Amino acid sequence: MKFSIKTDALEKQRSDVLVIGVYDSLKVVYDKSLLSASSISHISTILKHGDMSGKTGSSLILYGIPGIKIPRILLIGLGKERELDGNKYRSAIRTMMQTLKKMDAKTVLSHLQIVAVQEENIAWNIEHFVNEAMDANYEFSELKTVNKKIKKDFEFFVTVDKKNQKVAENALKKSFALARGIEFTKTLGNLPPNICTPTYLGKKAQELGKDHGIKVEVLDQKQIEKLKMGSFLGVAKGSRQPPKFIVLQHNKGKKTQKPIVLVGKGITFDAGGISIKPAGDMDEMKYDMCGAASVLGTFKTIGLLNLPMNIIGIIPTCENLPDGLALKPGDILTSMSGQTIEVLNTDAEGRLILCDALTYAERFNPEVVIDIATLTGACVIALGHHASGLYSNDDKLANDLESAGQISMDRAWHMPLWEDYQSQLDSNFADMANIGGRAGGSITAACFLSRFAKKYKWAHLDIAGTAWKSGKAKGATGRPVGLLMQYILSKLH
Numbered sequence: 001m002k003f004s005i006k007t008d009a010l011e012k013q014r015s016d017v018l019v020i021g022v023y024d025s026l027k028v029v030y031d032k033s034l035l036s037a038s039s040i041s042h043i044s045t046i047l048k049h050g051d052m053s054g055k056t057g058s059s060l061i062l063y064g065i066p067g068i069k070i071p072r073i074l075l076i077g078l079g080k081e082r083e084l085d086g087n088k089y090r091s092a093i094r095t096m097m098q099t100l101k102k103m104d105a106k107t108v109l110s111h112l113q114i115v116a117v118q119e120e121n122i123a124w125n126i127e128h129f130v131n132e133a134m135d136a137n138y139e140f141s142e143l144k145t146v147n148k149k150i151k152k153d154f155e156f157f158v159t160v161d162k163k164n165q166k167v168a169e170n171a172l173k174k175s176f177a178l179a180r181g182i183e184f185t186k187t188l189g190n191l192p193p194n195i196c197t198p199t200y201l202g203k204k205a206q207e208l209g210k211d212h213g214i215k216v217e218v219l220d221q222k223q224i225e226k227l228k229m230g231s232f233l234g235v236a237k238g239s240r241q242p243p244k245f246i247v248l249q250h251n252k253g254k255k256t257q258k259p260i261v262l263v264g265k266g267i268t269f270d271a272g273g274i275s276i277k278p279a280g281d282m283d284e285m286k287y288d289m290c291g292a293a294s295v296l297g298t299f300k301t302i303g304l305l306n307l308p309m310n311i312i313g314i315i316p317t318c319e320n321l322p323d324g325l326a327l328k329p330g331d332i333l334t335s336m337s338g339q340t341i342e343v344l345n346t347d348a349e350g351r352l353i354l355c356d357a358l359t360y361a362e363r364f365n366p367e368v369v370i371d372i373a374t375l376t377g378a379c380v381i382a383l384g385h386h387a388s389g390l391y392s393n394d395d396k397l398a399n400d401l402e403s404a405g406q407i408s409m410d411r412a413w414h415m416p417l418w419e420d421y422q423s424q425l426d427s428n429f430a431d432m433a434n435i436g437g438r439a440g441g442s443i444t445a446a447c448f449l450s451r452f453a454k455k456y457k458w459a460h461l462d463i464a465g466t467a468w469k470s471g472k473a474k475g476a477t478g479r480p481v482g483l484l485m486q487y488i489l490s491k492l493h
Helices: 037-047 086-100 122-137 162-190 198-212 221-226 230-236 282-305 350-364 377-383 395-408 419-425 441-450 481-490
Strands: 002-006 017-023 059-063 072-079 107-110 155-159 215-219 244-251 260-264 266-270 310-320 332-334 340-342 368-373 388-392 412-414 458-462
Touching: 002 162, 017 086, 037 059, 037 072, 059 086, 072 086, 086 122, 122 155, 122 162, 162 282, 162 481, 198 215, 198 244, 198 266, 198 282, 198 310, 221 230, 230 310, 230 332, 230 350, 244 282, 260 282, 260 350, 266 282, 266 350, 282 310, 282 368, 282 481, 310 350, 350 368, 350 441, 368 481, 377 388, 377 441, 388 395, 388 441, 395 412, 395 458, 395 481, 419 441, 441 458
Parallel strands: 002 155, 017 072, 017 107, 107 155, 260 310, 260 368, 266 310, 368 458, 388 412
Antiparallel strands: 059 072, 215 244, 244 310, 332 340, 388 458
16 A cells, blocks of 8 residues: 555545545534635535444545535544544544445545544554555455465545644655554464464564665574573474574664664464463464564565664574474473473473573663563453553553553553562472463563573563454464554664
């Protein structure tokens, strides 16, 4: 899809469809400098006949409105004016997209972004308009040969008054880059595990590097062995797919600027290893690399915006499968840090690959380190599918990430990381066990990771409940790229 800003009066503009918002009071939302009062009066008269309620989710198509050369007007219900928040606004955009997909239209002129959303501004409106529209239009059909849906390619003209033109153009640039990054993340997540292997992720990272001037290293097994990443390699040895350790460096800030480091879990398929998972829904374990996908999607957005910052991406990637050489319950691994780990459950493998990546991150002398992982089913039980779990050893970092989640509507919830939980990881035979029992499973997983992140400010995002959807809407969501980018962009100021 394409997006551009328009500031001309409506009489001078052309498109297949004009989109306007309507409250449940039947009040039409419009800009007087763009749309004439006579045209609005005509629309209001039609609405009095009761063909549209104005409630959220409602819509109505009008034809041949006097004073408007655009042939069709699409009215979108906004609900109660005083209750129009971010969620209702995004819902209205999804209604718009659902209706547009059924119409024979290619060019769309939108007035939706000028509505007053609670506590938000025009920049926020435009950013979420673009991202929600592109999300609603996303289809993963690359591998279908029959009944393949044809993705509609719309061109949107977003209207604003001239005083907001600069702000609108900046918001449009930012939001389109973000949407591209989210789409990239979703597509990587949706690919089957026989295609999206550790080697494939490495190639995609290298392509990103070539496209956007990002330094990329893809370390192979021998190089990983030299680094003494015994915990990561312990997980990888159950698969014929060779592990990869991917490092991306976007070094376009000042040399004195400490980098933000993003670490993404890249288990391209998780059968659970010897502690094998139940067969039901195991196909969804292709999504166990969504942490890695979110790091790559974030770097795509960073590259498109060419941000003057220093940002590092680290992705340990492998499969977790049962095999004659596979990790066994009771095995003891020696991590890159030198700490030993008793493996009580081979399905708690994400933390085993992340801990070596967190140790590796030390060499960059980071400002902060944020890891992103589909880590625990316990997080899904605690928070459902609405918020990611957020853990941190630094309250300011946690608050900044939580705030970024609120602004981007890619929310995370700050969970406890109290010392009280650490004893659940005690082992009789090693420095620690890789699980802490059923109680507080997401917390003890974060406690495990915290033992490898003591030398810097660190946060952990457990995205097991937010990285993908199941059922009829099955597919990767692209989260938490929105949250990560909002946090990164906040550090520009």
